[in-house]
Amino acid sequence: MSGGHAVVTGSLGFIGAHLVNRLVEDGWDVSPWKEDVRGIGGHSKPADVVFHLAAAARRDRFAASEREAVDVNVLGTLAVLNFCYKTGARCVLASTSAVYAPRAEGVPLSEGSLIGPSDAYGQSKWLAERVCAAQAKDLGVQSIVLRIFNAYGPGQHPGFLVPAIVGSLSGGAPVPIRMPDAVRDFVYVADVVDALVCASGYGDLNFTVLNIGTGEGTRVSDLLTLAEGVWQSKAEIEPGEGNVGEAEHAVANIDEARRVLGWSPSYGLKTGLEAVKESMRAVSGAIS
Numbered sequence: 416m417s418g419g420h421a422v423v424t425g426s427l428g429f430i431g432a433h434l435v436n437r438l439v440e441d442g443w444d445v446s447p448w449k450e451d452v453r454g455i456g457g458h459s460k461p462a463d464v465v466f467h468l469a470a471a472a473r474r475d476r477f478a479a480s481e482r483e484a485v486d487v488n489v490l491g492t493l494a495v496l497n498f499c500y501k502t503g504a505r506c507v508l509a510s511t512s513a514v515y516a517p518r519a520e521g522v523p524l525s526e527g528s529l530i531g532p533s534d535a536y537g538q539s540k541w542l543a544e545r546v547c548a549a550q551a552k553d554l555g556v557q558s559i560v561l562r563i564f565n566a567y568g569p570g571q572h573p574g575f576l577v578p579a580i581v582g583s584l585s586g587g588a589p590v591p592i593r594m595p596d597a598v599r600d601f602v603y604v605a606d607v608v609d610a611l612v613c614a615s616g617y618g619d620l621n622f623t624v625l626n627i628g629t630g631e632g633t634r635v636s637d638l639l640t641l642a643e644g645v646w647q648s649k650a651e652i653e654p655g656e657g658n659v660g661e662a663e664h665a666v667a668n669i670d671e672a673r674r675v676l677g678w679s680p681s682y683g684l685k686t687g688l689e690a691v692k693e694s695m696r697a698v699s700g701a702i703s
Contacts, residue, residue, distance in 0.1 A: 425468030513537030551622035564628035568604030603687035628667025
């Protein structure tokens with residue numbers, strides 16, 4: 416699907432900014448929603464699709480005001496769905512692997528794996544998913560939920576792991592490594608955006624949930640080593656303690672996304688890190 420009218424909430428965020436650029440390139444009429452998502456009912460133009468990316472995600476925001484952060488994630492999603500119901504739009508919700516119950520090790524997580532978020536962020540996104548399911552059942556609002564694993568890429572907030580490592584490699588502050596043996600599924604932002612666009616055109620839609628990752632796990636310590644190789648530099652490490660209840664192993668089973676969307680990731684971790692480095696070089700050259 417292309418050339419329709421898309422509203423993108425969270426359009427100033429990391430994934431949102433990349434998505435807006437992609438949609439414009441593909442010929443969409445794009446309305447970036449830059450205000451509080453809970454006020455989206457005031458958007459005057461009907462949409463074909465709402466890409467709902469706006470969310471409180473960082474731990475510091477939850478620490479500052481957990482109630483407000485949860486309100487944004489849950490009631491913001493309800494506001495989006497009400498807008499979709501009013502205008503006949505479908506919703507593509509960016510959710511998270513944090514909705515799954517933590518596990519120490521084992522096989523990749525499928526969409527049917529045990530739900531059990533360990534923090535307020537994961538709980539709020541699970542509630543947002545439940546709102547989508549209820550609105551689909553009760554009002555016929557079409558939603559597709561993408562549970563995104565560890566996304567990374569150019570423009571990501573430095574509070575996340577990959578940009579923190581890159582910052583240290585580029586001469587910045589020490590990178591805090593809390594769980595060096597944790598296994599994560601790092602998925603490049605262009606692949607996430609591609610999945611979002613594919614999801615917007617999924618025809619057999621009522622309420623659907625799909626994992627978006629690479630299907631490959633990488634230890635945090637191995638990510639660090641790989642990044643050091645790409646940057647030909649050594650990161651300064653600041654050891655720390657992990658968060659209580661945080662998963663030690665979170666890797667996506669992406670068989671359903673492949674089957675339903677015909678989507679597969681294009682970037683391996685090394686090529687993704689090289690793309691981040693090239694983007695930084697391009698920005699540096701443009702500034703100088």
